[in-house]
Amino acid sequence: MGAKLLRNGFLIDGTGKEPLRGIDVLIEGNKITQIGVNLEIPSRLNPYDVEVIDLDGKVIMPGMTEAHTHLTWDNALYIQDIDFKPIEETMVAAIRNAETLVKSGFTSSVSAAARGRVDIAIRDAINRGELIGPRLLANGAEVSASGSFVDLHPNHVRVHGLAILSDGEDAVRKTVRSLFKEGADLVKINVSGESLTPHARGEMTLYTDKEVRAAVEEAHARGKRVYTHARSSDSVKYCIQAGVDIIGHADFINDEVFEMLVENKERHFVVPGLNWLVSTLEDGAKYFGQEAIDATGYKEGLEIALFNMNRLHKAGVRVLPGGDYGFKWCPHGGYARDLEHFVKLVGMTPMEAIVSATKYGGQIMEMEDRIGTIEVGKLADILVVDGDPLKDISILQDHSKLKVILKDGEYIVNTLAVKRSAESPVA
Ligand SMILES: [Zn+2]
Structure with a gap:
């Protein structure tokens, strides 16, 4: 397998360590094998390769993970649109969305539900190299109560x-x-x-706790x-008690449930899906009228969610980006908006x-x-960004700034010049 040497980067390695200037990263096949300053090409490699x-x-920086993905939600106005769209059209859209996702710098994705077996088929096709898309944890239909x-x-x-x-x-x-029989990962x-x-409001x-426990x-x-949609305080409480792995939203938690989450922070991930709330408040009135948007209570809901995400984050609970993209007012491709919300609204540093x-x-x-940070021995899921997201986190939303996207050591995108470390000898 060939090798790639990325020279003179400003390394944000994903661990949270101070970034470093003038760093070279050597990739052999799909793995990162050396990181340092002015790396020599090791003698085991043919410099022509x-x-x-x-x-x-x-x-x-490392490729990102979108932690609340719906490949099969596409340009929907109402949730019913997702129900009514024929599965064949849904499949085509989902294939396109998988490609959009990885080309937006998200080399991994956790699905938070899908129509039919679409996610599963797409995951398998991506893994076989037949489709372009992220590493995907596939989901199935939403398990839900009547009403x-x-x-x-x-x-x-x-x-x-x-x-x-x-x-x-x-x-x-x-x-x-x-x-699970059909092949879902979660x-x-x-x-x-x-x-x-x-x-059926968010509060x-x-x-019941028993139904949640049965699923887990x-x-x-x-x-x-198990991945849950859990906005009300009691719903999050049941998730913690039952050992749910990924808790979506968690907006309305009271002090008791907050403490429970903090106590169990090693066991749970929280994915608030903030962009859903933010973009519905920004643009939802265009589609539904202001009165309908006001009636959702999302304005107050967002404030409560931000208060809780801020305190969860400060207490060391892992809060991840993932924003329910796939509706008219929060389309696929905007995934990195969640990082901006984390910085501007939740109070995280970039x-x-x-x-x-x-x-x-x-x-x-x-x-x-294997993934998530740029360290020796990890798989090469890597982004090269023209601009500093530590100064302006919104730059990650500009796909034209993503100059290189590598997944598993292979180019998804590359707009930079590639040279050989040694020119082929003249024949
Ligand atoms: Zn969702």
């Missing part, structure tokens, strides 16, 4: 869409078992409501994990926001020994 890219001081925020059709209409309605412990077990359980739907807890037991028995997207990303992917 080493591709050298002069970064000219540009930032080199929840994804149960949106009149009772006489049954739709096999984004959710599988499952009531009671046995039904939850059955659904979870069937999703399942999504909607424990609380969502205030865009008046009949409401829609599953079934997942953990298979060495798999370095902390980068660590949450990279190092913690490796952890939530359960690949922390």
Whole structure:
């Protein structure tokens, strides 16, 4: 396998350590094998085979992880649109979204639910090298109670869409078992409501503690994990008590549940999905009118979420980016907005926001020994950024600034000149 030598980068390695100037990174095959200043090409490598890219001081950082992805939500106006879109069109959109995701600098992704087996098929095709996309943890339909925020059709209409309605412990077990049988890496359980739907608001807890526990037991028995939609304080409490692995949102936690989360911070990841709230408040009125947006209570909800994310982050709970992209007002491609929200709204430093997207990303992917930081021995999931995200975190949203994207040592994007470390001898 060939080798690549990235010369003279400004290294933000994802560990949170001070960045370093003038750093070279050597990649052999898919692995990072040396990091240092003015590296010599090791004698084990044929210099004709080493591709050298002069970064000219540009930032080199790990590929990021999007921790709340819906490849199959695409340009939707209503949640019902996701239900009604035929699966064939949904599949085409999801393939495109997988490519958009990795070309946005997110070399890994944790799905937070998908239509049918689309995620699973895409994950497998990416892994076989047939499609361009991130390392993907695939999910299936949302496991949800009747009357929840994804149960949106009149009772006489049954739709096999984004959710599988499952009531009671046995039904939850059955659904979870069937999703894992189909090849999901994790399942999504909607424990609380969502205030865009008046009949099942975010402050409401829609599953019982026993139903949540049943899902977790079934997942953990298979060495798999549970991802929840949990906004209300009680829903988060049930998640902690049941050992849910990834808690989505966690906005309305009270002091008791905050303390519980902090006590169990090694066990849980929190993915607030802030961009959903921010962009709905920014642009939702265009589609639904101001009155409807006001009725969601998202304005107050966002304030409470920011207060809680700030204190969770300060207490050492891992809070990760991932923002429910796939609706008209928060389209695919904008994923790095969450990092900006972390800095401007939650109070993280830019370095902390980068660590949450990279190092913690490796952890939530359960690949922390292989990805998430730029260190010798890790896989080469690497971004070269023209501009300093420590000075302006929003630069990561500008895809034209992502000059190189490597995943597993291979170019997803490269707009920089590549030279050979030695010219081929004249024949
Ligand atoms: Zn979601």
